[in-house]
Amino acid sequence: MGTTVLKSSVSEKGNVEVTSLPDKTGHFGRFGGKFVPETIMPALDQLEKAYLEAKNDPNFIDELEYYLREYVGRPSTLYYAERLTKKLNGAKIYLKREDLNHTGAHKINNTIGQILLAIRMGKKRIIAETGAGQHGVATATAAAMFGIECNVYMGEEDMRRQSLNVFRMKLLGTKVIPVTSGSKTLKDATNEAFRDWMASVIHTHYILGSIVGPHPYPVMVRDFQTVIGKEVKKQILEKENRLPDYLIACVGGGSNSMGLFHPFIGDKEVKMIGVEAGGIGPEIGQHASTLTSGKVGILHGSASYVLQDDDGQTLPVHSISAGLDYPGVGPEHSYLKDIGRAQYFSITDDEAVNAFQECARLEGIIPALEAAHAIAYTMKFAPTLSKEKIIVICLSGSGDKDSFEVARKLGYKF
Amino acid sequence: MNRIDKKFYELKSKKKPAFIPFLTAGDPDLKTTKALILEFEKRGADIIELGIPFSDPIADGPTIQASYYRALVKGVKVAQILDMVSELRKESVIPIVSMVSYSTVYKMGCLNFIEKAIKAGLDGLTIPDLPVEENNEVFELAKNRDFKIVFFVAPTTTDMRMALITEKSQGFLYYISVVGITGVRDKLPDDVMQNINKLKSITNTPIAVGFGVSTPEHARMIGKVADGVIVGSAIINEIEKYSGESTRKLIKYVGELVGKLITGAKG
Numbered sequence: 001m002g003t004t005v006l007k008s009s010v011s012e013k014g015n016v017e018v019t020s021l022p023d024k025t026g027h028f029g030r031f032g033g034k035f036v037p038e039t040i041m042p043a044l045d046q047l048e049k050a051y052l053e054a055k056n057d058p059n060f061i062d063e064l065e066y067y068l069r070e071y072v073g074r075p076s077t078l079y080y081a082e083r084l085t086k087k088l089n090g091a092k093i094y095l096k097r098e099d100l101n102h103t104g105a106h107k108i109n110n111t112i113g114q115i116l117l118a119i120r121m122g123k124k125r126i127i128a129e130t131g132a133g134q135h136g137v138a139t140a141t142a143a144a145m146f147g148i149e150c151n152v153y154m155g156e157e158d159m160r161r162q163s164l165n166v167f168r169m170k171l172l173g174t175k176v177i178p179v180t181s182g183s184k185t186l187k188d189a190t191n192e193a194f195r196d197w198m199a200s201v202i203h204t205h206y207i208l209g210s211i212v213g214p215h216p217y218p219v220m221v222r223d224f225q226t227v228i229g230k231e232v233k234k235q236i237l238e239k240e241n242r243l244p245d246y247l248i249a250c251v252g253g254g255s256n257s258m259g260l261f262h263p264f265i266g267d268k269e270v271k272m273i274g275v276e277a278g279g280i281g282p283e284i285g286q287h288a289s290t291l292t293s294g295k296v297g298i299l300h301g302s303a304s305y306v307l308q309d310d311d312g313q314t315l316p317v318h319s320i321s322a323g324l325d326y327p328g329v330g331p332e333h334s335y336l337k338d339i340g341r342a343q344y345f346s347i348t349d350d351e352a353v354n355a356f357q358e359c360a361r362l363e364g365i366i367p368a369l370e371a372a373h374a375i376a377y378t379m380k381f382a383p384t385l386s387k388e389k390i391i392v393i394c395l396s397g398s399g400d401k402d403s404f405e406v407a408r409k410l411g412y413k414f
Numbered sequence: 415m416n417r418i419d420k421k422f423y424e425l426k427s428k429k430k431p432a433f434i435p436f437l438t439a440g441d442p443d444l445k446t447t448k449a450l451i452l453e454f455e456k457r458g459a460d461i462i463e464l465g466i467p468f469s470d471p472i473a474d475g476p477t478i479q480a481s482y483y484r485a486l487v488k489g490v491k492v493a494q495i496l497d498m499v500s501e502l503r504k505e506s507v508i509p510i511v512s513m514v515s516y517s518t519v520y521k522m523g524c525l526n527f528i529e530k531a532i533k534a535g536l537d538g539l540t541i542p543d544l545p546v547e548e549n550n551e552v553f554e555l556a557k558n559r560d561f562k563i564v565f566f567v568a569p570t571t572t573d574m575r576m577a578l579i580t581e582k583s584q585g586f587l588y589y590i591s592v593v594g595i596t597g598v599r600d601k602l603p604d605d606v607m608q609n610i611n612k613l614k615s616i617t618n619t620p621i622a623v624g625f626g627v628s629t630p631e632h633a634r635m636i637g638k639v640a641d642g643v644i645v646g647s648a649i650i651n652e653i654e655k656y657s658g659e660s661t662r663k664l665i666k667y668v669g670e671l672v673g674k675l676i677t678g679a680k681g
Contacts (some may be wrong), residue, residue, distance in 0.1 A: 025547065035516050035543045037473040039568040039590060041575065181479060187470065194472040199594035201570060298517040298543070299470065311492045312521030313469040 021335065026215020026302075029338065031331035034214040036194070036301045043201045048216040050121050055223065060116065067112045068227065071145065072102045074109075076228075078235035078392070083362040084375075090382040091245070091389035095365070096232050098256065098396050105368065105397030106228060106256045107138035111207055113224035115142040118205035125204040126150040129193040131158055131186030131252070132323035132370065133165025134397055135209030140174035142207075150174040153192040155184040158322045161405055183316055186252075186326045190300050210253025211330035214301030218330050225259025232392055233263055240390060248273045248381075249394035250373040251291065251344065252324035254333045256396035261342060262332075271343070274333060275377040277319030278346035288317035290329040291337050291344040299328040305337070320349040320409065321369035321402075351376040353409055356399060368397035369405070416560050417509035417537045418585040421460055422620045422641060431637040432460035432586075433679045434622055435672050436513070436646030438481040439464050440490030442657045444498045446664065450653070453669040455508040458676045462508055463540070463624075463644060466495055468515040473542045475597030477647040481654070492518060496534035503535035511564055511585070512536050516544040524552050528561055538562030538585045546579050553582060562586075569593050569609060580617035586642055589613060589623045598647045599626035602635060610639045630678025637679040645675050 021028045034044055054060040068074040077100065081093045098106040111128075118126060126143050128150070130136030136152040143150035152169055156178050159166050169176050182188040190213075197206045211218045211225070229247075236244055247264060249257035251274035264270040279287035284307075287293070294305040297312055307315040307327040319325040336342035347355075352369055355376035360366045367375060374393050382391060399406075407414070415423075425432055435454050439447050451462050467482035467490060474482070499510065512531065519527045519541060531539065538561060544552065546565060556563045562585030567576055570593055580587060591606045592599070606623070613621050622642025627633060629648070636643045652671045656664040 033548050034545060035548060036545065037542050037568070037590075038545055038566040038575075038579070039473070039570055039593060041545050042570045042572050045572075181476075181483075182469065191470050191472050195475070195595050198473060199592075201593060298515075298520045300472075301543070303520070308517065308521060310521065312515065312517035312519075313486065314517075 021332070022215060022219050026219070028331050028335035030296070031303050031334045032215055032218060033303050034301060035298050035303070036214045037198060039198050040201050044214055044216065046121065050117055051216055051220050054117055054120060063116060064113055068109065072108050072112065073100065074227065075231045076100050078232055078239065081363050084359065087362060088379060088382040090387065091385035091391045092387065093378060093382060094236065094244070094390065094392045095395045096228060096260065096392060098228060098394060099365070099367065099398035103134070103138050103141050104400065105134040105138065106225060106259065107135040107209060108141065109227050109259070110209065110221050110224040110255065111135070111138040111142040114205070114207045115146055115148065118148070119146065121205065123203060123205040124149065125200065126207055127153070127193050127196050127200070127204055128207045128209060129153050129186065129189040130209065131189065131325060132321065132401065133158065133162040133169070134323060134401070136176070137165050137168050137172070139207050140169040140172035143174060144172045151177055151196070153177050153179050153189040153196070155179045155186060155189045157184040158186065158189070161322050162401060164404070165401055186322070187314060194300070210255040211258050211332060212253040212300055212302065212328055218302065218332055221255055222258045222262055222332060225255050226262045228256065228259035228394060229261060229263035232260060236390070236392065243267055243270050244390040244392045245269070246271050246273060246389070246391045248275065248374050248378050248391055250275050250324060250370045250396060251329060251333060252277070252288070252326050252370065253328070254330035256394050258330060258332055260392070260394045265341065272336070272341065273377065274342055274344040275373045276344060276346040277321055277324035277373060278348040279318040280349055285316040286318055287346065288319045288325050288327065289346040290327060291333060292346050296334070302331045304331040304334045305329055320352060320405065321373065323368070323370040324373065345377055347373040347376040353406060355379055356402070356406055365395070366399035366403070367395055368399045369402045371396045372399070416562060416585065417507065418461060418511065418562050421509050422586065425460065430680050431640060432622065432642035433458070433633070433676045434461045434463050434642050434644040435459050435649050436463040436465060436644060437649060437653065438478065438485055439466055439495040439498065440485035440488060441481045441653060442484065443488065444490065444494060446661055448498050448502050449661065449665055450668060451502060451508065452506060453665050454672050455506055457669055457673045459508065459672060461642070462510045463646070464510055464512045466492060466512055466514040466518060468518060471515065473595055475595040475647060477598065477650050478596050481650045492522065496530055499534040499536055509537045510535070511538040511540055511562065513540045513542065516541050519552065525555055528552070528555050528559065532559060532561055538564055540564040540566070540588055542566060546575070546582055549582070557584065564588050566590055567613060569603070569605065576613070576616065580613070580619060583619055586620040586622050587613065587617065588644070589621050589640070590625045591623050592626045594625070596625050596647055598628040598651065602626065602632055607639055630674045633675050633678035634681045637681060643679040
């Protein structure tokens, strides 16, 4: 089976209403748009133009498929989690193994796509932001493979939590720039990457890691990630001869979940569930549940649900998972929530850590803490369903990076 | 007539550029902000650019970020800033443009924000993260009320965008002198004069220049070609430097710097 990327963004039973979005100005209904300083507006226009040309260029599609197949190792498997299914005694559970990709997460699907675009645009330098470090590592990897200079912005707090990924990026020849402003996490790393881009925009491409930010990032990153959902569709038809009943994935910015969901949007019988970080409680600063408890606002260049105060100041967030520790979310998720096409729930730190351990013991797979949120929700939900039902979880990344953080949380001494 | 239009009209007849100091509302506190504005007016500043602090300003360098952070940590709220402007209006007629993030305007509601701003005595807004394409609602609301929305042009702005922006900008046009964020710089970019002249050839709207304009000498160079000179980070640095001193001392020293910059600009 080859990889299927970009070719069709609309499913065969396509619901044009949803799948034709964003509109030409980058809006998903009242969400999305481009809210950035004038200095970088021309770069967004250039990027949009380059992307629209590339996605219709057979050479670009071939090149992207080549690297995803030969370098990333796609397609990733869709694995029947037999022991987890038996233990939960409900719906049949499949895991989409994005952890098996080169670099151990789904993030590389996007960074390979964007670096090929950057080369097309003649850009000489790459910058990126990172939270858990997975997007940083995926960007550093692509930059190393293509021999392009790369700088990654990372919050000091995240550098502490994810020191292994910091070292990996350095090994790959990337300069990791610590961010000390604000909360010293993903939000602030994103600010710094934008500030770098304000000054370097002529020669530098900014590889944003999720379906957030100004147009065209939400649509472009989504399209690069839909390889996940397209593969799942083929694989589940081969295995089960029908589509799944539920798709479940974690949502920080929302790229792995949208990559899984989007190819199924037109398939009304397939229900979609996004799982956010519930942290340690419902109070301000204790969680990062943007869709389940945020309000509509503007952050990092687009309108979406966001955690803000009445003056539009960003509120502090918390999650044990650095990749979900973000006060915003992709505008397309906000749209899917509003029209009721997807549902969103939250899972606490403790529930995620429990799922992290369960998955390790039952399946021999240590999942990323981000993906452990999706597994934790499934552990509550699957037992309520009959055995004929099918759930596909996006196992967005490997938990190797989280071993130290979880050990600390469980009080394990090395 | 809007106070900004009136000011540029007066200056045009005197053939002098406007000097526009930037300061953050609430750094070190709102009482000092008000006193500084009065001091700047007394020393001959023409228009005030008043920064409404924002948690995530992507166009701003470390100086203004830190200044916003200091104000926010002290808990300054938009309502208090507008109250301060109302109080100030009892003593001052200096035109005031607020720099505010669209995150704040959107959250409070465009109509609500503009009505409150007008009621408090602001004369216009610059919204650095609201490009011309996304601006229609704010633009229409403001235009109907003779409230000015000042747009930005950057060195990277294409000719097509420049035409769109110059057509819409009200009060004046903010030319960003450098490809980059706000902050003190040693030297102005080489192409700044050329770009200002290009802009002048396509619009009659007054052009004010900011980002990186840091010294009386910079102000003099910009003042020779532009209709307005904006200085931010250099003033914020001075405010921070004297934040530990008495308010009287802070106002005296910052006032002296602004005095020198005005002398430079108006040379």
